[in-house]
Every structure is written in structure tokens, then in C-alpha cells.
Amino acid sequence: MGRQQKTKLTHPTPVQLPSGAWRCQVMVNGERISVVDRDPEVAHTKALAIKSGLIDRKKSPQIMTVGEAIDRYIESKDSVLSPATIHGYKKIRKNDLQELMGLRLPELRQEHVQRAVNQMAKKKSPKSVRNAHGLLSAALTMYYPEFVLRTTMPQKIRHEIEIPDMDEIAALLQASVGTKLEVPLLLAVWLGLRESEIRGLTWDCIEGEYLHVKQAIVDGEDGPALKGTKTYSGDRRIRLPEQIKAVLEQQPKTGDHIVTLSGHAMYNRLSRLSEKLGLPHRRFHDLRHTAASVAMSLGVPNTYTQKRMGHATDHMLKTVYLHTMKSKEDEYADRIDQAYDALLHMNLHIYTNKSQ
Template sequence: MPVFAQSVCGCFTKEMPFSHPNSKSVCLSSLKTIFPSIGNRKERDTMAKAQKLPSGNYRVRVTDPETGKRQSFTAPTKREAELAALEWLGGKKVNADSRTVGECIDDYINSKVNILSPTTIDGYRKCRRNCLSELCPLPVSKLTQLDVQKHMNMLALTYSPKTVRNAHGLLVSVLNTYSPGTVLHTTLPKMQKKIKQLPPAEQVVAAVIGSEIELPCMLALWEGMRMSEIRGAKRSDLNGNILTIHETVVTVEGQNITKDSTKTFDSTRQISLSPYIMELISRLPEEQEHFTVLSGQAIYKRFSRLLQSNGIAHMTFHDLRHMNASTMLMLGIPDKYAMERGGWSSPHIMKSVYQHTFSSERKLVDNAVDEFFMNIIDKTDTKTDTNSNE
């Protein structure tokens, strides 16, 4: 009765049972991919049918199309004998790469160092170190679907579904490059929808006003800027109150890296800074070019302490950007202008809006956001004055 066996390409083909423990089946489509000449009738004719020998092994004889000489290949199974012959005809070995999974991951990452962002590269290296280390010693040519499935199942015990999926995605990208015949059909944990409750903007504004990180916090909450964009912003990027966001600063392995590009195409943008934020910038030391000289970690730690001391539930610094998006939604600002202000991009809507950045409609949007936050600040100042008089 026929059984299904996994082929070298990772798919399944139906064949007769075989007794040799190292036998592998080969699907014709995979061989055609590896050896394009397989589809050539002339070269097919150079290989005779496999013959079963008295020893129980199989032999395939091949004619060298260049010299006309015969070459013999013997193996325990018919498929192995045919595969050996096809390897010789193709001039290369199937799964000949003797490198380990770890070596392939390292090579893959290094091949993209100058193309991907520093934080993406750092994320890949952390993923290799923390999530894929147990697979790294295995030869890439011997990695099986079962190896991967068991490893992802183990990761799911301690990591979030997103982290597990990211690790699997990196592994798939590496295999596509270094073992293109390997196709994975791994069952991965389902993504979980999380609804995070953020505190009212009034509470956060009251907590950060007057602190040493008021400017970074306001740029995130009021203007929707990312941490890397805030760290990269400079006085020279200002033209009046118009800030051009085109440079980012990130920390990778303890080193600050400045990149003259933003996260996405739409992230490079111009925003109109409110008079309040311009006043905060004017208070910076004259010799200070950047809006902040603190590291991302230093800003985050100070922000966390401010929240704790004011009795506000923990939130990340990046959540300030989400609060900005929620504020624009609450104010009824159209998606076009909300995305434009925050530098968000959509895969469903293609826009080229930079030439209209400060249209009359956009100015109304900026004014609405400015008015909202100024009202919060005015109320906060009033409460502070009242408390001090008491």
C-alpha cells in the first residue's frame, strides 16, 4: 500500500514503502526547479531507468552529454539512485549547503545591514539569540518541518504569539535564501487582540508639565512624533514653526545611530508646531542643537516615574503617539489629515500629500488639535494656581 513521504523540498509525494532509514523522496516539480534541464528530452534520454541489483540496491547509468562516457550511480533505493544521477547531471548537489542554521541566519542579517534600519537589524539579532538559538547548531540541509514545529511549540510557552510569528518569519526568510527547496507549513499560535485602556490626556499633560521631559512628551502626545524622530529633531530642522521630520536617532547595542531617513516613506513629513511647543524649544540652552540629548531609555524611565508618582497606570512612551491618534479621532479629524500629521501609511490608500501639507483644510486640523491641548493646559494651570492659593 502506498505511503506518503516528505520530499527534500518539504512537500509530500506518494511512493512505495522503503526500508532504508535515510531515504528521501523527490518531487518532479522540485527537481525541475533545481535542475531546469530535467524538462529537456535530450538530457532525460542520457539517463537509463533504475535497475534493481541482486544485492537489493538500485543502479542508474547516465551518459555524459559532453563526453559520451557512462557514469554509474548505486543506492539502496530507486529514488536515491535517480537523485544521485540527477545531481551529477545538474552539476551541483541538492542540499549541498553544509552550513548551520545559525551561520545562515548570520549571513542573511549581514547581507542586509546597510539596507534595513538599525533597529530592524538589532531585532533580528535578538531574535536569533533569544528565540532561534536551539535550532542554530543544526545543518540547514537537515532541518525538518518537525524540528521547526516542535521549536515553535516550545517558544509559545514563554513568548507572545507575535514574537513566535516574528521568529518563524525570520527563519522562513533565511530558508528561502539558503535552502529554497524547504517549504514550511508550521502551525503557529493565533494573534490575540489586546484592548489597552489609556488614561485621559488631561492626566498625562498634568503629570509632564514642568518636568525635564515635557518637550519630548508633548512632541509625542501633541504632534504624534515617534521616539526616534524626537531624538533626531534639531533646531536647524525648523523654518519658523514648521518642523521637517527627516532624521532619526536610535540606540543599538549601546551606541547612538543617526539615520537621515524615517521609518517609512510617509514618516518623512512636515508638522506645524504650536506656540506652546515653540516656547518650550526656546527655553533650551542656546548651544543645544537637538530638542533632547537624553537617550530613549532615559526618557522612558523618567516618564515611567512621572506616571507612578502621579498615580497614573503604566503606559509606554509610544502610547503617547496612540493617544494623539485617539485625540484626532475624537475631534473628528478626517483620516487623510490624521495620517498626514502622524506619518502613518496605509496599504489600501495611495496618497501623495506632501505638496498639500499646509492647505487651508490642514491648517484647520492643526488649529483644532492645538486648541484641544491648550484648553487642557489652561485648565491644568488654573487648578495649580487654585491649589497654591489654598
């Protein structure tokens, strides 16, 4: 049964597991329930309490599995987190770190977590692994706070963001005139709106000379859901250019929303249009990158761009958007080359005069 217990305990008898913890099993309504604890007396007492109905086994963190803890964590956040976030959590719960889900919380060890992370890292991106580990960490913090994770995570992969240049944007805008893609393209590349913000716009968001970005539509477990902006700073007013106002005035008002396309439909239409024009494949979010990069290439202060884009801080501008379009890179490279070329010619002239 394992090492000798200090105190003789009656049935159910605690059994020591290879992990060092003690397990006590009882039958409740024909179901075998296991209680695990590092102390055999505690495991025995809890098992008796569950059998007698003094403890609801479904509400006791000490006998929950990892999967049950994550389920309860997701349920506890259902009314405060975005439907898209909850949907993402449920996908993680269903598909990732499955070798941990059946373990009781007191049985969980850092080695179990590290092995599960290692296996997941072989199949999925570092970002996906971090998201899954983050959900696990949040659930453990709430229901098993004495367990502190010290997991070594896979190294982040830096993805170079390619931004459509102005020629590409001009071609897309021209080809989209009169189509359902025209308004979403203008709002993304000119005003820097997120896809979810574009979908959330209603006609009352147009307030005179300004567009009030105050809500978004995201895809949750039960389909599209209307929510507030991504951040507090996301609720913003942007002055409407005359060209965009004119296009909006021509749109049919068949419902409350300005744009009736789903996120998937926007992506598909952009892909088909790009293919037709012989342009590189882009995500719809890449158009938002363009809006930020154009502002930065024009010397617009970060504080204004940050406010216009709806960021809470300028962190995203510095870490993600701090790059310029390829045409601008070439322009700056030409300036540097010309400066050094002039310097070398001047020095050559000085040396030539000295030699004479």
C-alpha cells in the first residue's frame, strides 16, 4: 500500500500513489470518486465527507481534475470576457494539453506540464502553446494556487510583417469601387479600423463630421455577437474624410449595420480581388497595418496615431507597426547612399588636389 501510516485509518483506506500523494476512493450513487491529497488523513476525511454528502464533490477544488478546473474557470468568466475569447478558451480546453485534463489537481506536477507543453510545441506555434499554458495557469491560480508553474516555454518566432504598398492599395481601392468590399477597404486602410469594428458599425455611429467607433462584432461559440470595443481606448471618434462620407451616403440602408459582410466574407472577397489583380495574398488585418505605417511614414506623432488606431498605449506601434513600406525603405536607402556617395566624391577631390 506504500509507506506505513502514522495513524490507523478506517475504510476507505488511503493508498499512496507513485507521485507521493495519497488517494482515497469512495462510491457515491454507483460512481467511484477519488480524493487525492498529500496527507493521507486529509484524503480520508474528505472522502468520508463526500460519501456522507457534507462536501459537494463537484465544488471542491481539491478533488477537481485539471479539465474540470479549466471548465469552471471558463464558466466563471463567461459574462465578463469577449465571446470570441470564451470560444477560444473552449477550443483550447477541447484540443490542447489533453494529457493533463484527467489529472486531479493534487496529482499535477511540473514535469507533467512540461512534457505536455513539449508535445504541443511539436505540432503548434509558440503563440498557441503560450495561449494554452496561459489558460492552464489562470485556472490553477484560481483553484490550486499553491501550485506555481515554472514551465520553460518554446521560443517566440518573430514574423516579419509585410505591408501592402500604396500602389497595391490604390489598385485594390479602384477595383472595389461599387462593390460590397469598398467600404470595408476604405475604413481599414484610411481610418485604421479593425475588422470587428467595421462589422460593428451602425448608422448611428455617423455623428456629423465624425465616425464614432463604439462597438464591435466578434464570432463566438453561438455565432456573431455584438460587444464593446477591444479596449477602453478603442471607443473613439475619427473625423470622416469627404470621400468616405460620399461613399457612405450612397450605401443602401437595409438594416442597422453599415457593413453586412461577415469576417469570413471580407477575407474571401479580398483574397479573390487580390488574385484577380495579380497582387500578393493579404490578411484583412494587413490593411490596418497600412493605415499605421502611412501615418508614421508621414511623420505623424505616435500619440495621435495611437489614439486614431484605438490602442491603449504606444506599445503596439513600437513593437508591431514600427516598420515602413518597401517603397519608403528604398527611398531612405537612396538618401543614405547619396550622402555617402557625396562624401566619398568630396574626399576623392581633396586627395586629388593634394597629390597635384
